[in-house]
Amino acid sequence: MTTPNFHHRICGKLxxxxxxxxxxxxxxxxxxQHRTEDYEWTNYCFxxxxxxxxxxxxxxxxxxxxxxxxxxxELYYVQSKTAPIVTELYELWYPGGIKILPHEFLERYxxxxxxxxxxxxxxxxxxxxxxxxxxxxxxxxxxxxxxxxLQHLLYKKWQFSFKLDQQNRLILYDQFQIIYFxxxxxxxxxxxxxxxxxxxxPLRPIANRTxxxxxxxIQLTSPTQDIHQALKHLRLLFKNExxxxxxxxxYFKHCDQ
Numbered sequence: 506m507t508t509p510n511f512h513h514r515i516c517g518k519l520x521x522x523x524x525x526x527x528x529x530x531x532x533x534x535x536x537x538q539h540r541t542e543d544y545e546w547t548n549y550c551f552x553x554x555x556x557x558x559x560x561x562x563x564x565x566x567x568x569x570x571x572x573x574x575x576x577x578x579e580l581y582y583v584q585s586k587t588a589p590i591v592t593e594l595y596e597l598w599y600p601g602g603i604k605i606l607p608h609e610f611l612e613r614y615x616x617x618x619x620x621x622x623x624x625x626x627x628x629x630x631x632x633x634x635x636x637x638x639x640x641x642x643x644x645x646x647x648x649x650x651x652x653x654x655l656q657h658l659l660y661k662k663w664q665f666s667f668k669l670d671q672q673n674r675l676i677l678y679d680q681f682q683i684i685y686f687x688x689x690x691x692x693x694x695x696x697x698x699x700x701x702x703x704x705x706x707p708l709r710p711i712a713n714r715t716x717x718x719x720x721x722x723i724q725l726t727s728p729t730q731d732i733h734q735a736l737k738h739l740r741l742l743f744k745n746e747x748x749x750x751x752x753x754x755x756y757f758k759h760c761d762q
Contacts, residue, residue, distance in 0.1 A: 507557040507590060510618060514553055515594065516611065517619035521626025525595045527602070532587035533595035537626075541565070541579040545697040546625055551583050559586040606651045611658060621690035630687075630701045637683050637704050642667070642675040649673060663689070 515523070518537060527533035535558055539547045547563050554560060563581040570578045585591055597607050629641040644652050652669055659665045659675070665682055667675040677683055687703040694702055 511554070511557040512610075512614045513616050513619040514550075514622055515557075516614040517622025517624075518550065518554070518626065519594070519598055520606075520611075520615075520619070520623040523626070524604070525591060525599060527595060527599070533591050533599075534587060535560075535585040535591050535594070536583060538566075538580050538582040539626075541581060543697050544581050546695045547581045547583065549695050550622070558590060559588050560584070561586070604646075606647065606654065608654060611655075615658065615662065617689045618693055620686075621693035624686075624690050624701065625694065625698050628701060630683075630704075632704060635704065637680065637687075638678075640677040640683055640686060642677075644675050645673040647673070 519525075521537075522539065523535065523537040525533045525535050537547075537550065544563070551560055551563055561584055563583050566580050566582050568578050568580070569576065597610060598604055623642070624640075627643040629643070631638040631641065642655075644655060647655070649669070652673060652675060656667050656669060656675060659667050663685075665677060665686060666679055667677050670676050677686060684703065687701075691703065
């Protein structure tokens with residue numbers, strides 16, 4: 506029996522580092538693995554999925570890898586036992602034995618939690634000199650056609666304007682959208698993934714004087730009360746998780762005029 510959020514979580518996992526393998530004349534098994542530094546994330550995924558899929562405990566592995574300076578990699582590996590739900594997912598995601606994105610499944614189950622799982626698996630936040638430059642979703646394992654579908658789906662659900670780069674990865678450049686993306690995935694972000702979390706924007710002084718001159722178009726009858734009311738309205742905007750990011754963008758644009 507699957508838990509209520511199972512399909513959202515497995516959606517994010519199969520978009521990321523999760524896979525389903527099937528040996529000849531055997532039933533399929535679900536698996537995923539992460540480096541030892543991200544054991545906390547591995548164990549979190551294991552605990553969230555184990556009541557829906559019969560999973561073995563995370564197992565440490567050391568693999569030889571001459572490409573690395575130390576000559577090996579260390580990771581934790583999780584694999585499932587066989588189960589009807591795994592077979593069902595295999596037939597949906599691997600028709601003919603090849604992984605193909607199931608459009609209807611993604612349309613239905615790709616929500617904020619699924620997005621967070623996907624991002625923690627295969628996402629990267631590029632930061633330069635303390636400034637967030639871009640978010641990268643490593644989708645190079647999918648076809649260009651599949652990535653165009655994901656690009657469209659991300660825009661349809663959250664109005665994110667991801668671009669497709671020459672490495673067949675999805676890239677988000679817009680600063681406002683980066684902030685909103687990280688705001689959406691934050692509730693499920695694990696401590697070991699803090700490198701992918703929202704970076705606080707530094708406060709920059711706008712003037713040395715304390716006097717503020719307002720344009721004639723802005724009339725304040727009760728300055729302190731009016732300012733407090735505006736700040737209260739701003740907090741309400743940020744608390745509304747379902748708010749369309751374009752609405753917030755228009756709001757800030759209006760405030761700057």
